[in-house]
Amino acid sequence: MTERKKINLPIGGIVVVREPAEVATVLGSCVSVCLFDPGRGIAGMNHYMLPRPHDGRAPSVGRFGQTSIPELLSRMIKQGASVSRITAKLFGGASMLEKFSKFSGISKGNVKVAQEFFREQGIKIVAQDVGGNRGRKIVFHTDTGRVFVRQVGTKECL
Amino acid sequence: MDSQIRQAMEQFEAVFQRGAAAARETLALMMNRELSMKVLGVREMAFEDVSRFRFPEDVPVAMIILRLSGEANGFLAFLMFEESAKKLNQILWEETPESSEVLNLSNVSAIKEMGNIVGSCFLNKLADASGVELRPSEPIFIYDLMAAIMEVLMLEQSLTSDRAIIVDTEIRSQEEGISFDVLFLPSNTLFSRLCAGLLARETHD
Numbered sequence: 001m002t003e004r005k006k007i008n009l010p011i012g013g014i015v016v017v018r019e020p021a022e023v024a025t026v027l028g029s030c031v032s033v034c035l036f037d038p039g040r041g042i043a044g045m046n047h048y049m050l051p052r053p054h055d056g057r058a059p060s061v062g063r064f065g066q067t068s069i070p071e072l073l074s075r076m077i078k079q080g081a082s083v084s085r086i087t088a089k090l091f092g093g094a095s096m097l098e099k100f101s102k103f104s105g106i107s108k109g110n111v112k113v114a115q116e117f118f119r120e121q122g123i124k125i126v127a128q129d130v131g132g133n134r135g136r137k138i139v140f141h142t143d144t145g146r147v148f149v150r151q152v153g154t155k156e157c158l
Numbered sequence: 159m160d161s162q163i164r165q166a167m168e169q170f171e172a173v174f175q176r177g178a179a180a181a182r183e184t185l186a187l188m189m190n191r192e193l194s195m196k197v198l199g200v201r202e203m204a205f206e207d208v209s210r211f212r213f214p215e216d217v218p219v220a221m222i223i224l225r226l227s228g229e230a231n232g233f234l235a236f237l238m239f240e241e242s243a244k245k246l247n248q249i250l251w252e253e254t255p256e257s258s259e260v261l262n263l264s265n266v267s268a269i270k271e272m273g274n275i276v277g278s279c280f281l282n283k284l285a286d287a288s289g290v291e292l293r294p295s296e297p298i299f300i301y302d303l304m305a306a307i308m309e310v311l312m313l314e315q316s317l318t319s320d321r322a323i324i325v326d327t328e329i330r331s332q333e334e335g336i337s338f339d340v341l342f343l344p345s346n347t348l349f350s351r352l353c354a355g356l357l358a359r360e361t362h363d
Contacts, residue, residue, distance in 0.1 A: 027306060029313060135305070
C-alpha cells in the first residue's frame with residue numbers, strides 16, 4: 001500500500017508535490033482545482049475563495065481564482081510538468097446560503113474563472129463536481145490523480 | 159487580549175447567561191417541563207480559526223443562522239453536532255432517538271425551534287445590555303460540513319470581521335444533557351459598538 005503524506009489545504013492554499021500525498025480540503029462556495037501530470041508524477045491543488053479581487057489588487061494570491069490558478073500552473077511547470085500532459089479536475093462552487101448572501105453568484109463565478117482559464121490554456125478538464133447547494137470534502141491522491149469527494153451522506157471517486 | 163476586551167468578554171458572558179436563562183424559561187413553558195440551560199464559557203478567537211475550534215472540519219453540523227443588520231452587521235449562529243442534534247428531541251419532547259444516519263424531520267424541527275428561541279433570547283439581551291440595535295433576519299437552517307458552512311460565512315464577513323465569539327452552552331433535562339455552541343460573528347464595527355455599550359453601561363451600574 002502506498003504511504004501518502006497527509007496535507008490539509010486551508011483557504012487560500014496552493015500546494016505542488018512530487019511525492020505521494022493525500023491533499024484534503026473542505027469546500028463550500030470556494031473552488032479547488034486539482035492538476036496532474038501523469039508523465040512526471042507531479043500534482044498540485046489550490047483552494048480559492050473569490051473569482052477575482054474587487055479592486056484589481058490581490059493582497060493574497062491564493063484567495064482569488066484569477067491569481068491562484070495561474071500560480072498553481074506556474075509552480076507545476078517549474079517542477080517540470082508539461083502543459084500538454086496536465087489534466088484538471090474542478091470541485092466546489094456550492095450555493096449554500098445563496099438566499100441571504102450579499103455575494104450572490106460568487107460560487108458560479110469561482111467555477112467559471114477556472115473553466116475559462118483552462119479553455120484558454122488548452123488544458124483538458126477531465127472531471128468536475130461543482131455547484132449544487134452542499135459542501136464537499138475532497139481528498140486528492142497525488143500519485144494517481146484520483147480525487148475522492150464526500151458530501152453529507154454521499155461518497156464518490158472522480 | 160487587552161484589558162478592555164477582557165472586561166467586555168466578561169460582560170458578554172454575563173449577558174449570554176441571561177440569554178440562556180430567558181431561553182430556558184421560554185422552552186420550559188413551551189414544553190411544559192423542567193429544563194436547565196447554562197453558558198459554560200465564552201471565548202474570543204480569530205475568525206479564520208473558527209472552523210477548527212471544536213469539531214473536525216469535515217464533521218456534519220446542524221446550524222441555524224441569523225444575519226444581523228441595524229447599526230452594524232454580523233451573524234449569530236446556533237450550532238450542534240449531529241449526535242447532539244439527534245438527542246435534542248429526547249430532551250425537548252422525550253422522544254427516543256432514532257439511529258438513522260442523517261437528521262430526520264423531527265430532529266430538524268427541534269433544532270429550528272431551539273435555534274430560533276436561543277438566538278432571539280441572546281440577541282434581545284445583548285441589545286438591551288449594550289443599547290445597540292440588532293435586527294435579525296429570518297433564520298436559515300443548514301446541515302452540512304462544518305468547514306464548508308464556516309467558509310461561506312467567512313466569505314460574507316471576511317472583509318469586515320477579525321474575530322468570533324464562541325458561547326459554549328448546555329441544555330439538560332433530568333439526567334440527560336447535550337451541549338451546543340452559539341457563534342457570534344460581529345463585524346469589527348459591531349464588535350466595537352457592543353464593547354463600548356456594554357462597558358459604558360457597566361460603569362453606570
